[in-house]
Amino acid sequence: MNKFINKLQIDLLKRHLSPFLFCFFTLMFLLLMQFLILHIDKLIGKDIPVLIIIELIVTNLAYMVVLAAPMAVLVATLMAFGKFSELNELTALRASGINPLKIIRPVLIASIVLFVGLAWFSNNILPEANQKARSLFIDIRLKKPGFDLKPNTFYDGIEGxxxxxxxxxxxxxxxxxxxxxxxxxxxxxxxxxxxxxxxxxxxxxxxxxxxxxxxxxxxxxxxxxxxxxxxxxxxxxxxxxxxxxxxxSFMRSDPENRNRSDRTMGSRAMIAVVDSLFAEIQDQRDFMSKNTMIYPADEYNGGESFFNPRKVLPDTLENISWIESPYLVTNTFEKAEIQRSFVWESIRQMKEYRTKLESVQANIEWRQKRIARYLVEIHKKLSIPFACVVFILFGAPIGIMTKRGNFGFAALISTAVLTFYWVSLIQGEKLADRLFITPLIGMWTFNVLLSLAGIYLIIHLTTDIRITKLFKNRD
Known part of the structure; x- marks a missing residue:
């Protein structure tokens, strides 16, 4: 029996390999064509060496690998398990008393291995490739077009x-x-x-x-x-x-001499930047706590109307002879001129303090948004590769339930799932960057929801446990 299971597991893994490779390279080709269409105008007419163009394409293939691998996993899973169910092999397993979960297990382990490898690639290889691609893009943008005279057309491409x-x-x-x-x-x-x-x-x-x-x-x-x-x-x-x-002529610069962004840094470097930003925020708050000014209370306990410098107009101050305010020092002077000088000084200091407060608040918010962007990128380096595991958990039961192993049907379901996945991921990133939600929620919500849905479907297929039965038992 164990040998029979092992053969089925190996056979199922082999069924994943062909559609995975086909879908992976197809997606890589489509992403490459999209890249060339978007940037072909920046490469034509500048006499850029062919090797530089090839290097630019190769460095941009890194981010395409991270995007294409999880999508290929979903298509391959739907096709392999759909074909497995279509040939009634699942029915034969159940009749033999074998839990279908044993068939899913090796594929799930393979997806975890792929997740680990892709996470390492995303954290170590991808930032360096992005840095080189970004540097090449800048060098290409700074290069002037080649010498290209045209009849009856003024040409000033050569300086002077x-x-x-x-x-x-x-x-x-x-x-x-x-x-x-x-x-x-x-x-x-x-x-x-x-x-x-x-x-x-x-x-x-x-x-x-x-x-x-x-x-x-x-x-x-x-x-x-x-x-x-x-x-x-x-x-x-x-x-x-x-x-x-x-x-x-094309002049190539050293990528290491250019500043790095969140897309060109590894997780350790970004964590170090986040720690420094948190320290700067704390310094800003400590500075304000040591320079705090006390505003007058909204209600004066003496029972009489109090002076609020934020509501008094200049004409009002000029036309009164004496002012009573909550500032005890002001009340000790009988002349209105001296009292006015104290009031205006109070207003000036409050405006100055308000300006400082707004400046500190703006600095803190700017640093908080930078922290959010770095944390989003850190989570993204794990959440996108982890989609390989999520798509196995979700795709395996969906493929078994559909009982169709053809590419067209798998591509149709994958398109719907991946569209919803990427839209959710992009919107989660935007909301996290704007501090509406945390980076953890923005990058992992859809992974968690899809994993829970997949686990429920696997339990539904491999056991007799039903949520409807649980509610009936409570009734």
Whole structure:
């Protein structure tokens, strides 16, 4: 009997492997296509080396792995257990007196192993990949487009020059009817150059030589007198110019020299940042506790109307001769002018204190939101990989109950479940970032609910326990 169970368990694990790999690589392909569609405009037209583009794609594959693996687990589970039930193998097990839970157990253990591996990957590999991808994106964004002249179109891609060419022969790199404006930069005089023909000769990736033939140049030279320029006219048969293209070459920076965000840090680093933020919040609160001012009470115990500096208008203070207020020091002076000076000083100090209080509150709230973002990311590194276990608990009984092991039916159910899962996860992250809920609730609520639903369905399938029976027994 044990050998029979072991064979079934191994067979069921093998049935998971093919749909898991198929779904995993299909999802990776779809996510990759989505990435390329979103960012293709940033890569085209900048003469970026192919190896850099490949590295950018590879580094972005890391987050796709974390997303695709749990989704592939759900599809594979629905297909494997659906086929298992469709072939009436579950009925044969029950007839033999074998608990179906023994069939689910090895698959559940495999999902826990996958969860551990994916959590390690998410905490150690993913942050470094995100940091490198982010650094490459910044380098690509800072790179200028390549040298790209077009007929009858002004081109100012090279710093200090503006080109206008009537016709271009792409086969020979020849230019015709050239007009060139040279700006007064880098010890160059302002110039206006016209030539009948030109020839572009490349000098590596850093420079480009332009040979101008049969033309005229006008140089605007600064004269000795103030605000007076001299114009120098030259006719030439051949004039050679060297254009600096170093600004257009791709310059790669060191990712370690860039600041890290919550997406590019491991859990330990984020916990250290969270601890420092908590310490800063406590420092802010200690500072305010040592500089607390006492506001007047809303009701004066003496029975007479009291003075509230937040409600008194300036005109009111000017038109009265004597003021009675809860400040005993003020009442000791008989002249209204002296009393007014005390009142205005009180108002000034209260406004100053209110400004400090609002500033401290804003600083504390800003730090609380940063803490929430880091804690959300820490929980996310575990909650998303843990979905592998959740989808086994939920997908196994659903697959058994549907009794269909085809890909179409499994994909349909998976689409509905995953849509609800990701929407809940995204909304939970947003609510936690805005301090409406805790990061723990935001990242784990759906996992807990889906796990409870799956455990209930497994109990329903493997035992005679029913919730309806429990309520009937109470009645």
């Amino acid at each position: 020059y503006t080109f206008l060419v009537e016709r271009i022969d792409s086969e020979t790199d020849s230019l015709y009817e050239i007009t060139l404006f040279q700006k007064p930069e880098n010890n160059r005089d302002r110039a206006y150059i016209v030539a009948d023909k030109g020839l572009l000769v490349s000098k590596g990736e850093q420079a480009l030589t332009l040979h101008l033939i049969n033309g005229t140049s006008l140089k605007f030279l600064a004269g000795d007198r103030r605000n007076k320029t001299m114009i120098e006219r030259n006719n030439f048969k051949k004039h050679i110019m060297t254009l600096d293209l170093s600004d257009m």
